[in-house]
Amino acid sequence: MDQGSAAGTGGTFISLSDTEQRCYSGLYALCQPDSSGKLAAGKVAELFRASQLPAETLHQVTEVCGAKRLGYFGCGQFYVALKLMAAAQAGLPVRLESVAGELPLPLFIGITNELEMRYPNHPSTNESQPHILGSLTGSAPRPPADRPVLRHPDTSTDKQEAWSPPRSPGISPPRSPSAYRSYPYGAQRNGTDTLLAYDGKVAGCPSVPQENSSPSHYSLKLQPEQPVITRVASVERLVERAEMDYSDDPWRITEEQHEYYTNQFRSLQPDLSALIMGTVAKNFFTKSKLPIPELSHIWELSDVDKDGALTFPEFCTAFHLIVARKNGYTLPETLPATLRPGFVEPGVVPAPPSEATEPLIVFDDNMMPGANQLEMGSVDLQMTSRPGVTSKQDTRDESRKPEFSPKRIPDPHEKPIQHVSTLKPDSPQELDANMKSRTRPRSYSSTSIDDAMKKVEEPPTPPPRPQKTHSRASSLDLNKLFQQSAQGAKSGWLPRPPALPPRPPATQIFSFLPGSEKSSQKAVQQANFADFSKFREEQESSVRGGLSTEDLAPPKLDSTLRHQGHAPQKPVRRKLHPESQSATPPSAAPYSAATLTKSTQRPPPKQKREIQMAIRKNRETNAVLTRLNSELQQQLKVVHRERVTLESQLELLRPVAST
Amino acid sequence: MAVCIAVIAKENYPLYIRSVPTQGELKFHYTVHTSLDVVEEKISGVGKALADQRELYLGLLYPTEDYKVYGYMTNSKVKFVIVVDSSNTSLRDNEIRSMFRKLHNSFTDVMCNPFYNPGDPIQSKAFDSIVSTMMVQAF
Numbered sequence: 001m002d003q004g005s006a007a008g009t010g011g012t013f014i015s016l017s018d019t020e021q022r023c024y025s026g027l028y029a030l031c032q033p034d035s036s037g038k039l040a041a042g043k044v045a046e047l048f049r050a051s052q053l054p055a056e057t058l059h060q061v062t063e064v065c066g067a068k069r070l071g072y073f074g075c076g077q078f079y080v081a082l083k084l085m086a087a088a089q090a091g092l093p094v095r096l097e098s099v100a101g102e103l104p105l106p107l108f109i110g111i112t113n114e115l116e117m118r119y120p121n122h123p124s125t126n127e128s129q130p131h132i133l134g135s136l137t138g139s140a141p142r143p144p145a146d147r148p149v150l151r152h153p154d155t156s157t158d159k160q161e162a163w164s165p166p167r168s169p170g171i172s173p174p175r176s177p178s179a180y181r182s183y184p185y186g187a188q189r190n191g192t193d194t195l196l197a198y199d200g201k202v203a204g205c206p207s208v209p210q211e212n213s214s215p216s217h218y219s220l221k222l223q224p225e226q227p228v229i230t231r232v233a234s235v236e237r238l239v240e241r242a243e244m245d246y247s248d249d250p251w252r253i254t255e256e257q258h259e260y261y262t263n264q265f266r267s268l269q270p271d272l273s274a275l276i277m278g279t280v281a282k283n284f285f286t287k288s289k290l291p292i293p294e295l296s297h298i299w300e301l302s303d304v305d306k307d308g309a310l311t312f313p314e315f316c317t318a319f320h321l322i323v324a325r326k327n328g329y330t331l332p333e334t335l336p337a338t339l340r341p342g343f344v345e346p347g348v349v350p351a352p353p354s355e356a357t358e359p360l361i362v363f364d365d366n367m368m369p370g371a372n373q374l375e376m377g378s379v380d381l382q383m384t385s386r387p388g389v390t391s392k393q394d395t396r397d398e399s400r401k402p403e404f405s406p407k408r409i410p411d412p413h414e415k416p417i418q419h420v421s422t423l424k425p426d427s428p429q430e431l432d433a434n435m436k437s438r439t440r441p442r443s444y445s446s447t448s449i450d451d452a453m454k455k456v457e458e459p460p461t462p463p464p465r466p467q468k469t470h471s472r473a474s475s476l477d478l479n480k481l482f483q484q485s486a487q488g489a490k491s492g493w494l495p496r497p498p499a500l501p502p503r504p505p506a507t508q509i510f511s512f513l514p515g516s517e518k519s520s521q522k523a524v525q526q527a528n529f530a531d532f533s534k535f536r537e538e539q540e541s542s543v544r545g546g547l548s549t550e551d552l553a554p555p556k557l558d559s560t561l562r563h564q565g566h567a568p569q570k571p572v573r574r575k576l577h578p579e580s581q582s583a584t585p586p587s588a589a590p591y592s593a594a595t596l597t598k599s600t601q602r603p604p605p606k607q608k609r610e611i612q613m614a615i616r617k618n619r620e621t622n623a624v625l626t627r628l629n630s631e632l633q634q635q636l637k638v639v640h641r642e643r644v645t646l647e648s649q650l651e652l653l654r655p656v657a658s659t
Numbered sequence: 660m661a662v663c664i665a666v667i668a669k670e671n672y673p674l675y676i677r678s679v680p681t682q683g684e685l686k687f688h689y690t691v692h693t694s695l696d697v698v699e700e701k702i703s704g705v706g707k708a709l710a711d712q713r714e715l716y717l718g719l720l721y722p723t724e725d726y727k728v729y730g731y732m733t734n735s736k737v738k739f740v741i742v743v744d745s746s747n748t749s750l751r752d753n754e755i756r757s758m759f760r761k762l763h764n765s766f767t768d769v770m771c772n773p774f775y776n777p778g779d780p781i782q783s784k785a786f787d788s789i790v791s792t793m794m795v796q797a798f
Contacts, residue, residue: 297783300784306771
C-alpha cells in the first residue's frame with residue numbers, strides 16, 4: 001500500500017479507520033493535490049497551523065512522517081502527518097508507535113469544524129458526504145474556487161451546515177450512481193487511488209460531474225450564464241465568486257458580495273447605520289451604466305421603507321440587483337425574499353432549484369399580459385410577507401411555486417387569476433395593514449396639509465442640516481484661529497458692533513503719521529504690490545531707507561483699510577477684523593512709533609531688522625488672511641446652496657391663489 | 660371602482676392617464692381635461708385660506724349622466740382625477756378618499772425615486788399596480 005510504504009522510517013503499516021480515512025481524504029483534497037499526488041505546501045502549512053499545535057510539534061510531525069526527507073507531502077506522508085497530529089492533540093508523543101492505535105480525528109480549527117459537521121453520523125450521511133467531498137475535490141481542478149471554498153468554511157460554517165442537510169436528499173439520487181461508482185467505501189481503502197480516480201473522473205468530463213458533484217454548493221443556474229457573465233468585466237470576479245458559492249439562488253447575497261457592498265457603502269457614507277441620500281445613490285448607481293428606467297425600477301424594489309434614501313440593507317439589495325441585471329438576469333417584479341432587508345438566513349429553501357431559474361428568465365416574456373394580475377397578486381404577497389412573519393412567508397413561498405409553474409405554461413392567465421382571487425379576500429386587509437406599516441412617515445387625512453408639507457419638506461431638509469453644522473464648525477475654527485493669532489483681545493471684540501473697532505485704531509494710525517505726504521502714500525501703494533522692492537531700495541541707498549520704514553507703516557494701514565472695506569459684509573468677517581486689527585494696530589502702533597523715533601536716527605542694521613520683522617508679520621497676516629479667505633469662500637458656497645434650496649422650497653409652498 | 664384615473668402635473672399636462680379600454684379612451688381624456696377647469700374654480704374659491712387647512716380632497720367635481728368625476732390636489736399642484744361610473748352603486752365618499760390617499764402615497768413613492776425626473780410621464784410599475792387595483796376589473 002502506498003501509505004504503508006511511504007510511511008517512512010519504520011515501514012510500519014498504518015491502519016486507518018473508516019472515519020479517519022474519510023476525514024483524511026477530505027483534508028487531502030483540501031490541500032490541492034496535483035497530478036502526482038503531491039500537496040501544495042502552502043495549503044498544508046495552513047492546515048497544520050489550523051491544528052493549533054506548537055511549531056516544534058509540527059516540525060516533529062513533518063520529520064517523522066517522512067515529508068522532510070522527501071521534501072514534499074505525498075498522500076502517505078500527509079496521512080501519517082494527520083495521524084501524528086491527532087496523537088499530539090491527544091497528548092501522545094509524536095512517534096510512529098503512537099499512531100498505531102485508535103485515535104480521534106485531528107482537530108483543525110476552522111476547517112475540520114466544517115468537515116466534522118459534514119460528517120455528523122457515519123452511516124446516515126453517506127449521501128451527503130460524497131457530494132460534499134465531491135465538491136471539495138471538484139474544487140481542486142478549479143483553482144480560483146479554492147480560496148472562496150476555504151474561506152466559506154471558515155466564515156460561514158453555520159450556513160453550510162444549515163444548507164447541506166436539506167439539499168442532499170433532493171440532490172443525491174441523480175448523482176449517487178456516479179459517486180458510488182467512483183468512491184467506494186470501506187472495502188478497498190486505497191485512498192490515493194480512489195481519490196485520484198475521482199479527480200480524474202472530474203477532470204475528464206468537467207461539465208456533468210461538476211454539476212453532479214457540486215449541486216448545492218455551486219449554482220447550477222449560473223453555469224449557462226457564464227458566457228454572459230464573462231462579458232461584464234467589472235463584476236466578473238464577483239459573479240464567479242457567486243457561482244462558486246453554495247447558494248443556487250442568484251438573488252442571495254454572498255459573503256464576498258456583502259463585503260464588497262459594505263466597502264462601497266462606506267465609500268459613500270462612512271457610518272453603516274446611516275442613510276444614503278437619493279441623489280448620492282442616483283449618481284453612484286448611474287455609473288453602472290444601466291438605463292434609467294431600469295435603475296428606477298431597481299430603486300423602487302429596494303427602497304422598502306419608501307423614504308427616498310437607502311439604508312445599508314437597502315443599499316445591498318439595490319447593488320445586488322444591479323449586479324444581477326448586469327449579468328443578464330431580468331429584474332423581478334417584486335423583491336425576492338432573500339434580498340429583503342429583514343431577511344434572515346432560513347434553513348428552508350424557498351423553491352426547488354430547478355424551478356427557480358425559469359421564472360427569472362421567463363419574466364420578460366410574460367411581462368405584459370398576465371403580469372398585471374401576477375403583479376397584483378405578488379404585490380399583495382410582497383406586502384403581506386414582512387420579515388418575521390414566517391407563516392405568511394410560507395404561504396408566499398407555496399403560492400410562489402404554483403405561480404412559477406403557470407409561467408412555464410403558455411397561457412399564464414388562468415392560474416394567476418385563480419391565485420389572485422384566492423388572495424383577494426386577504427388583500428384589502430393586508431393592504432390596509434401594510435399601508436399602516438409602510439406609511440409610517442406619512443399620515444394623510446383629508447386635511448393633513450401639515451403632514452403633507454412635512455413630507456414635502458423631509459427630502460430637502462437633510463442636505464442643509466450638515467451644512468449648517470459645517471458652517472458653525474468653520475466659524476468655530478475661525479474663532480480658534482484668531483485666538484491663536486491675537487490672545488486676550490478676543491473676548492472684547494465679539495459683542496461690539498462691527499464697524500466701530502476697526503476705525504479708532506485706523507484713526508490712531510492716521511494720527512501717528514502726521515507727516516506722511518500724499519506722494520509717499522502713493523509710492524507706498526505701489527510698493528504694496530511688490531514688497532520686494534523695499535529690499536532693493538534699502539540695499540541701494542540709506543536715504544531710501546527712511547522712506548522704506550515709512551512705507552512699512554502705511555502698508556499696514558492699507559491692509560487695515562482693506563479690512564474695513566470688508567467689515568460690513570459678514571459677522572464672521574467682522575469677528576475676524578478686530579482680531580487682525582488688534583494684531584496689526586498694536587504692532588503697527590508701536591512699530592510706527594518705533595519708525596518715527598528711528599527715522600530720526602536711521603541706522604541701517606536696525607532698519608534691516610525692522611524690515612525683516614515687518615515682512616514676517618506681513619507674511620503671517622497674509623497667511624491668516626488667505627486661510628480666512630478660503631474658509632469664507634466655502635461658507636459662501638454653503639450659503640448659496642442653502643439659498644437655492646430655500647428658494648425651491650418657497651416655490652413649492654407658494655400659495656395657490658398666486659398662480 | 661374607477662373607470663379612469665389621471666395624474667395631472669402642475670402645469671396642467673398629464674403625467675399619467677389610464678382608463679378602462681372598453682369605452683373610448685378619448686372620451687375620458689376629454690372629460691379629464693374639462694375637469695381641470697372645475698378644479699381651478701374650486702381652488703380659487705378656497706384660496707383665501709392660504710397656508711392653512713386647504714382641503715386636498717376636492718370632492719365631486721361634477722356629475723354627468725354616465726359618470727362622476729372626483730378631484731384631489733396636492734400641495735405641489737399635482738392633481739389626481741378619478742372618473743367613476745355612475746351606474747356603480749354609489750361609492751361612499753370615504754372610499755373615494757381612500758383611493759386618493761393610496762394614489763397620493765404611491766405618487767410620493769414615485770417622487771422619492773431619484774431616477775424619476777419630476778415632469779416625466781410616470782412609468783413606475785409599482786404605481787401601475789396600485790392603479791390597477793383601483794380600476795374596474797374588466798380584464
